Amino acid sequence: SQKIEQNSEALNIQEGKTATLTCNYTNYSPAYLQWYRQDPGRGPVFLLLIRENEKEKRKERLKVTFDTTLKQSLFHITASQPADSATYLCVFNTGGFKTIFGAGTRLFVKA
Amino acid sequence: EAQVTQNPRYLITVTGKKLTVTCSQNMNHEYMSWYRQDPGLGLRQIYYSMNVEVTDKGDVPEGYKVSRKEKRNFPLILESPSPNQTSLYFCASSLVAQNEQFFGPGTRLTVL
Numbered sequence: 001s002q003k004i005e006q007n008s009e010a011l012n013i014q015e016g017k018t019a020t021l022t023c024n025y026t027n028y029s030p031a032y033l034q035w036y037r038q039d040p041g042r043g044p045v046f047l048l049l050i051r052e053n054e055k056e057k058r059k060e061r062l063k064v065t066f067d068t069t070l071k072q073s074l075f076h077i078t079a080s081q082p083a084d085s086a087t088y089l090c091v092f093n094t095g096g097f098k099t100i101f102g103a104g105t106r107l108f109v110k111a
Numbered sequence: 112e113a114q115v116t117q118n119p120r121y122l123i124t125v126t127g128k129k130l131t132v133t134c135s136q137n138m139n140h141e142y143m144s145w146y147r148q149d150p151g152l153g154l155r156q157i158y159y160s161m162n163v164e165v166t167d168k169g170d171v172p173e174g175y176k177v178s179r180k181e182k183r184n185f186p187l188i189l190e191s192p193s194p195n196q197t198s199l200y201f202c203a204s205s206l207v208a209q210n211e212q213f214f215g216p217g218t219r220l221t222v223l
Contacts, residue, residue, distance in 0.1 A: 032209065034211065041199075041217065043115075043203070043214025043217055044154070044214050045214070046211035046212065097161050097167065097208040098170070099212070101146070101153050101154040101155070103152060103153035
């Protein structure tokens with residue numbers, strides 16, 4: 001079955017550094033990927049969508065890449081701030097209507 | 112304000128007592144979905160709906176029912192809840208399936 005793998009270990013970085021989160025997928029070739037942010041006890045919030053023909057997409061301090069050969073997406077937060085501390089989720093649709101979420105990676109940014 | 116609402120936010124119930132969690136969106140979205148979130152497992156899709164009267168199973172549909180009689184509402188029904196359905200539940204909607212999803216605030220369900 002289709003599967004998304006995100007690093008289950010928390011990522012700890014210092015304020016001002018770039019955080020890089022990884023999303024690997026198997027048994028499917030999605031036409032696009034989405035990234036969401038989730039704070040404890042709250043619903044996920046959409047951040048970015050990248051299509052298979054877009055190698056890179058940016059929004060303010062966020063950047064997403066999509067490598068269909070490696071079956072991988074990287075999510076970068078530049079100049080990270082303590083307020084960026086959250087869980088980040090990688091998501092794709094299976095081409096129909098089913099949605100697959102990764103388990104998420106927790107990011108901690110220390111001041 | 113564009114939003115997805117869920118009720119109740121918190122519920123403690125006992126095994127076998129039927130319950131319904133309501134979900135409503137005011138954005139005229141076609142696609143709606145229910146997820147459960149458990150520690151270490153992330154969000155797993157229970158059911159989704161592409162439009163009124165059109166629903167289909169997600170990855171973990173056992174023990175749940177849904178209906179989509181109106182575009183704005185998508186209730187989740189547990190006919191006979193069991194302790195393994197204790198979880199945090201989220202409803203979400205999007206214009207169409209491939210667009211960004213808007214999530215509700217979540218319903219924390221405990222089944223004793």
